[in-house]
Amino acid sequence: MRVAILESIVMPAGHEVEFDRILINELKRQGHEPVLFVPENFPFKVDYAVDVVYLEGGEVVTYAGASKWKKPFLSILRERRRRNWFTSAAQKIKEHKIDALIIPTGTYRYIKALLDTPLKDSEASVHVIFHGIGKGEMDRFIKQAHRANAYKNLYLDVISLRDDMLRSDLPRVRKILPPVFLPSTELSEEQGNDTISANNTIKLGFFGQFRKEKNIERFIDAFVSLNYDNSVQLVVQGATVKPEDGALFESIIKKYSQYSNIQFIHASLIGKDWDRALLSVDALLLPYGAERYRYHWAAMLFTAIGFNKPVLISPEINPEVLEQYSIGEVLNLDSVNSIGQGIQTFVENLQHNKEQYNQGLMNANEDYSHRALIQSILNV
Structure with missing residues (x-):
């Protein structure tokens, strides 16, 4: 199949860039032919090594550097251009x-525009x-999904671990499982991409x-309260x-310098630098829960699974x-004491x-594989 990916979000790195890479690489692996549809003068941060088709309708609109007074105008312009790009894509x-x-x-706005x-x-x-x-988006999503239901080739695929968006009268609203994020092939081979190391040092x-x-x-x-020696180490990266x-992160570095x-790593880690840093530790810490993570899949969790x-x-x-998978432990964040007990x-x-x-990581990697993601999307 020839499969076009319509990308209109500009990011220097991160989730959107990596997700596009997952789609393109796995489409190729499964024998499909991916093509990128992008607005004119789209500033690529990565060479995906596929054909690029430029859409009419204007360049990408970003809020970067815009004053709060200008943002409402930019929002209207973005909505107008999104409709132009969809018209061109057709x-x-x-x-x-x-x-x-x-x-x-x-988002639900994309359905309205489409x-x-x-x-x-x-x-x-x-x-x-x-x-x-x-939770706050569900009603608006369902309203637009009902409007979209009249069009037999339009599918709304929700990457989620929950079922609360599914409706028997909306057969083309589908739940698909999140994909893992994987290290680059070269680094994976270079470092083995092993699961937990067998040496005596534990690096968190x-x-x-x-x-x-x-x-x-x-x-x-x-x-710090656990008084570990160098056999248990902590690496803290902060991209600010x-x-x-x-300034706050620098003050924290100074506070614990002894x-x-x-x-501490005070830097944005991109590409192979990011991969190497993750592969250098034995386990990942995600002690920053927010209620929205019950509804949106957490990229760092699926990075942890993909990196074993x-x-x-x-x-x-x-x-x-x-x-479902024995891949770690849940942390009680009530107090410094409860956090310490959890770490220990x-x-x-x-x-x-x-x-x-x-074993839990092996099982999770199979179920959240890139192969399963592409098959879930294209299997209509």
């Missing part, structure tokens, strides 16, 4: 003999991918964007965007995963019961 599907179109990151364009009547199947639907990793509300100091205080977050078993790293995780983060139990399990985690 024509490009015919010109390039496309069998299926995937819109990799959608239904105003000829794309709704496409002879190719059109798949809008939703990365979870929060906290990775991702640093924000004040993640309250990382409380977790570090709990780790706002100057105030950068601990030789704590390493057990997790110490907040109870809000996709609880269905740990209920987790480290002991890594030292003495690593086989159960290794």
